[in-house]
Amino acid sequence: MANPGKLIYSGFTLSVHGVLEDNEIDSIREFIDEHKRSIYDAGKLVLDFSDSPGIESVAAAVLYGSCKRFICAGVKVRRNGASAVIEKLFETLAKFDSMPDPQKKRLSIRDYFENIGENVYELGKTLYALGHFFGETIYAFTGMLLHPLKVRWAMVFYYMEESGYKAIPIIAVLTWLLGVVLGYQAGFQMREFGAETFMPAMIGYMVTWEIGPMLTAVLVAGRSGSAYAAEIGTMQVREEVDALRVMGFDVFSYLVTPKMIALLCVMPFLVLLANFAGVFGGLLAGSLFLNLPASTFISQLGKALIPLDVLWGMLKSLIYAVIIANTGSFMGMRVRGGASAVGKATTAAVVLSIFMVIIADALLSLVFVHIRPGLSM
C-alpha cells in the first residue's frame, strides 16, 4: 500500500500529498478543524492536488463537505492541479448535491388522484388479461375432454394428492371448530326465545350453503393457489416456461389444466367433508352446552335440509376450483424478473382468488334464492 495521504496548510493553500484514503477521514476532519479559523480569516482557500494522483471516495466526500461549509460562510474555494479523475469525482459530488432530495418530494392532490386512476386502470388491465387466460384454459380444457389420453394424468394425481388429500385435516378441523362455535353462539341466542330446537336447521343451512364451500375455497386458495403461483412463477424465472413453449408444448395443457382438473376432482369432496365436519361441530355444541340430544339434532336437521342444499355447495365448489387454479397459474405466468416477483405473485394469487370466490359466491346466491324451494320471497 502506498503511503497514506497527507494534508499541508500554508498560505491560502491546502495541499494534498499522496492518496487520501477512506480510513483517514478522522484525521482529515481534525486537520481542517484545526485550521478553520485561519481559513475563515483568509476568506479564500486553494485546494492543491498537484501532488496527488487520486483520492478515495469517502475521503473526497469529507473534503467536499468541509469545503462546502467554507463556501457557505463566504470563503472562496477553488481547486488547483487536480487530475481528471479527482476533478470528475468532485463534479459528481457537486452534481449529487444539486439534485433534489427524492424523499422530500411531496405528493400533491393531483398526484394522489392520478395514482388512484393508474391503479384502477392497472387492475382493469389485469382482470382483462385474467379473463383472456380463463378463455385459453377453458379452450385447452375442452380440447382435453375430446382427447382424454393427452391429459398428463400423473400430474393430475400428484396435484389431487397435494391439494386435496393433504388438505383434509386442516379443512376438517377448522370447519368442525367453526361448527361448534356457531352452534353454541346461535343456540344461546335462540334459547332466549325457547327456539333452540331450530339451531340444527340454522347450522345445517349455514354450513352447507356458505361456510362449507367458502371456507374450503379460502383454505384451498391459501394452500394451493399460492403454491401454483409459486411453482409456475419459479419456472418462469428459470426460463422453463419459455423452454416449454419453444419446444412446442402448449403451456396451458402442460401446466395449467392438470391443476384445474385436479381441483375440479377434489373440491366437491372437500366441501362434502367440510359440511360433515361443520354439522358435527354443531351437533357437539348442542349436546354439550344446550341440552340438545344428538338424535333430536339429526332429526331436526333431516327436516330442514334437502339434497339440493348439499349439492349446490358442491356445484359452487367446481366454479371456485376453476377460479383458484386459473388465478394461481395466471399470477405465476405473469412473473417477470426475480425471486421477489414470485413472492408478490403468490400473495396476489391468494388475494385475487379469495376476492373472486366471494364475488362469485354473491352472484351464485342470487341464483340459489330462485331455485331453492322455500327461499324465494
Place this chain on the structure above:
Amino acid sequence: MEPVIKVEKLQGGWDEFLVLDDINLEVRKGEVLAIVGKSGCGKSTLMHYFLGLLKPWKGRILFKDSDIWSSPEALQKARRRWGVTFQSGALLGNLTLLENVMLPLKEYTDLSERDLRIVAFSKLDTVGLADFANSKPLEVSGGMQKRAGLARAMALDPEILFFDEPSAGLDPVTSANLDELIETINSSLGTTIVIVTHELTSIFAISDRVIMLDADVHGIIVSGTAAELRDSSSDERVRAFFGRNLAAKKRSNRKCR
C-alpha cells in the same frame, strides 16, 4: 447459400418500450451466426423474436419462406425444427436430465418408452453427461445444466440451434469445451447455429458471421466476419467492443513509462 430464417423490417420491444426497429436479417443454411453487442442492446430480445416467444409489432419473420406468425400451425411446425438452449439451461427442475431430454421426443415422435430412453441417453452421451442421466438439474453444475440443455435442444436433430449466451457464467475451459461441441455439431451435422454471446473467444473460435446490435439505433450496426470487424471496422462502437480502444490506450500508457 439459401436463407433459412429471414427477418423483414422487424420492429418490437417489451410492453411499450421500443428495443428493435427496422431489422432486416438473413440466417443462411449451415452457418454459425453470432449476435453480439453491449448489454441491453436487444440481443436476447431478438432471440425471443426468432423463437416466436414475442409477436413483432411490425414486420415478419420467415422460416423457410413461411411467416411463423401466419398461423399457430406454422409456428408449431417451425418450432419442431428448432432447438434452443437458454441462458440458464431452463431444464424442468422436477425431472431428471434424461427425462428432460426425453420431453421433446415424447411430444413429437411415436417411439416406445425404451427407444425414447435410448435416444435421450445417446444425446446425453454426446454432450458427455451419460453418467448423470438420472440426476436432477439442481444436483449438477451450471455447465452441466447448459450441456444437458443442449442435449435436449438436439433431441430432435433440429435444422437450427439457438444459443442464448452459452458461455455466460462458465469458466474458460468449460466454455471452450462447449464451443468445441457447438463447432462439432455444426460441421458434422450441418446444423445452422445462431448464437448470442459477448465472449470474444467464442466469437472468433466458432462464428462464420457476426452481426452487432446497438441500443441507440435499435438495430444492427455492422455485420461481417469476426476478423473483419476486429481489424478493419472504423466504427467507434465496434472497435470499443473488440477492445481495440482500451488495448491501444494501455499500450500507449506503457510506452510512456
